[in-house]
Amino acid sequence: MTAQLALAQTRNPLGAVRWDLVMRLGLLAIIVALAVVFSITASGFATMQNVENNARQMAVVGILAVAETFVIITAGIDLSVGSLLGLAGIIIALGLSHGLMLPVALALVCGAGIGVGLINGSLISAASLPPFIVTLGMLGILRGLTQIFGNGQQVAYDSPSLTNFAANSTLGLPNIFLVFLAVCLVAAFVLHLTRRGRYMFAIGSNMESARRAGINVRATTLTVYAISGLLAALAGVLLTARQAQGDPNAGTGYELDAIAAAVLGGASLFGARGSIVGTFLGVVLVQIMANGLNLLNFDPQVARILEGALLILFVYLDRWRKPRLAAA
Amino acid sequence: MILQHADTTSQEPLLQARAVSKHYGSVRALHEVDFEVYAGEIVALIGDNGAGKSTLAKIISGAETPDTGTLALRGASVNFESPADARKAGIETTYQDLALAPDLDVAANLFLGRELLRPGLLGTLDVLDRPAMRQSAQEHLREFGIRVTSIDQRVDTLSGGQRQSIAVARTVLWGSGIVIMDEPTAALGVAQTALVLQLVRAVSRKGTAVVFISHNLPHVFEVAHRIVVLRHGQRVGSLDPSSATMDNAVSLMTGAATTHA
Numbered sequence: 203m204t205a206q207l208a209l210a211q212t213r214n215p216l217g218a219v220r221w222d223l224v225m226r227l228g229l230l231a232i233i234v235a236l237a238v239v240f241s242i243t244a245s246g247f248a249t250m251q252n253v254e255n256n257a258r259q260m261a262v263v264g265i266l267a268v269a270e271t272f273v274i275i276t277a278g279i280d281l282s283v284g285s286l287l288g289l290a291g292i293i294i295a296l297g298l299s300h301g302l303m304l305p306v307a308l309a310l311v312c313g314a315g316i317g318v319g320l321i322n323g324s325l326i327s328a329a330s331l332p333p334f335i336v337t338l339g340m341l342g343i344l345r346g347l348t349q350i351f352g353n354g355q356q357v358a359y360d361s362p363s364l365t366n367f368a369a370n371s372t373l374g375l376p377n378i379f380l381v382f383l384a385v386c387l388v389a390a391f392v393l394h395l396t397r398r399g400r401y402m403f404a405i406g407s408n409m410e411s412a413r414r415a416g417i418n419v420r421a422t423t424l425t426v427y428a429i430s431g432l433l434a435a436l437a438g439v440l441l442t443a444r445q446a447q448g449d450p451n452a453g454t455g456y457e458l459d460a461i462a463a464a465v466l467g468g469a470s471l472f473g474a475r476g477s478i479v480g481t482f483l484g485v486v487l488v489q490i491m492a493n494g495l496n497l498l499n500f501d502p503q504v505a506r507i508l509e510g511a512l513l514i515l516f517v518y519l520d521r522w523r524k525p526r527l528a529a530a
Numbered sequence: 531m532i533l534q535h536a537d538t539t540s541q542e543p544l545l546q547a548r549a550v551s552k553h554y555g556s557v558r559a560l561h562e563v564d565f566e567v568y569a570g571e572i573v574a575l576i577g578d579n580g581a582g583k584s585t586l587a588k589i590i591s592g593a594e595t596p597d598t599g600t601l602a603l604r605g606a607s608v609n610f611e612s613p614a615d616a617r618k619a620g621i622e623t624t625y626q627d628l629a630l631a632p633d634l635d636v637a638a639n640l641f642l643g644r645e646l647l648r649p650g651l652l653g654t655l656d657v658l659d660r661p662a663m664r665q666s667a668q669e670h671l672r673e674f675g676i677r678v679t680s681i682d683q684r685v686d687t688l689s690g691g692q693r694q695s696i697a698v699a700r701t702v703l704w705g706s707g708i709v710i711m712d713e714p715t716a717a718l719g720v721a722q723t724a725l726v727l728q729l730v731r732a733v734s735r736k737g738t739a740v741v742f743i744s745h746n747l748p749h750v751f752e753v754a755h756r757i758v759v760l761r762h763g764q765r766v767g768s769l770d771p772s773s774a775t776m777d778n779a780v781s782l783m784t785g786a787a788t789t790h791a
Binding site for chain 2: 412416
């Protein structure tokens, strides 16, 4: 998949796409350089145990970053994913602790995620409200509901199949990371190879053009926010599974980490630019940096500062792309 | 100078608008306008800024719905709720502001909203057939004499003239009954303009009706079979470019002369 996508990009010999590729390769180079430096300087970095830890830790925010990639490509934003993650975690913990079967609880949580996404999408596409405002409102609403449902406390549950799944590995890779990988593969397929995915780019490029070309902008927008909601719910389930309890504060602020990872990976808040490969690299970079600096006994805040600085630097460099002509 | 087009009185119009009115708030954009276009005919729609040309074009193309009045296609009453409805009926539009997706490449723009899918299972999974679309786009651009560096070039890297050509090519490519071109020669150089006018004649010869909206009277007189003049949202005349002069047209547009068509 990755090779195929890279090929599709290099085939275009021109301007913007080539710069996109340079930026992605630059990101990859930074990741490799950091990995080499940390392997030499930080004992315990280049161990199987640590690689597994990184893989496990990046999965939750990584899935949210994939969700943001969809939304950002349509020139939208979804600030509610962190809160939705928290709500989903509480719902599944409550459901399981009240004796719901695991598949039923999972279906309930996925339905809730899609439902929230459809509400976001409806308010944005049908009522023409700005995505930032709609999802900011939803961020507050969902966090409040989560605290009320969870009574402001951790919710214990007992479901060995769920917690074991999150703790175990398959073929040497943590199951949680494999879920993240699978999400990336499906997302890359949808975004880059299907007609529906192309419509997402078209809407982000020029919504009015897309509408006039006969694209069902409303249905596509609804789909995008529903996907975002579903992925946030999935991330919530994984985090609750990993922590073996529901936490009403889980996911607070994750939406910003997810957006940062997607933007580091080349997604543009103006729409129509972004890729799953790029987002994956963005997620890996943030994770490796935090982990390496932590092993070197830096204050955890140093990683945040560097991440913020890199984000600004990348967006600044991105402006070197061929400047846009007047909007068509 | 005031006349009915000779070919057009005998047959039924392909598209006929009757007494169409449209208001935006208190602004009267169109008032009881009749408009008709016949198969294979190039009708120019002219008028000063705010005369209602674009509003009429949007109503015919389904982008706006009239407050009152009716539309009939091949004699049957139609009611377009959206551009998609009009497209299904075979009406395609090139818009004044181009309506391309600047971040997508040339092939993607030519096929926007009409993507080809892979045959078989992959098609069922909504997978695009990029090679087929690229090849077909290549062929069509060659046929239309439109040169771009690469079919994979993003549209925002093209010149204004190239972009207009792509927009026109897309309209021509998909229009099966009626093609509406809103200022297709605006911002084009001499050579590109000639190319667009040549495209317009080519489609009309295939039997497609062309509604050609333009400020540029020389272009209008060069290509149109019939000219409809709007002023202040009303139809004020109809001209035969083979006998009328540009002065006649300007008089009608500015209200210096009045007539009934």
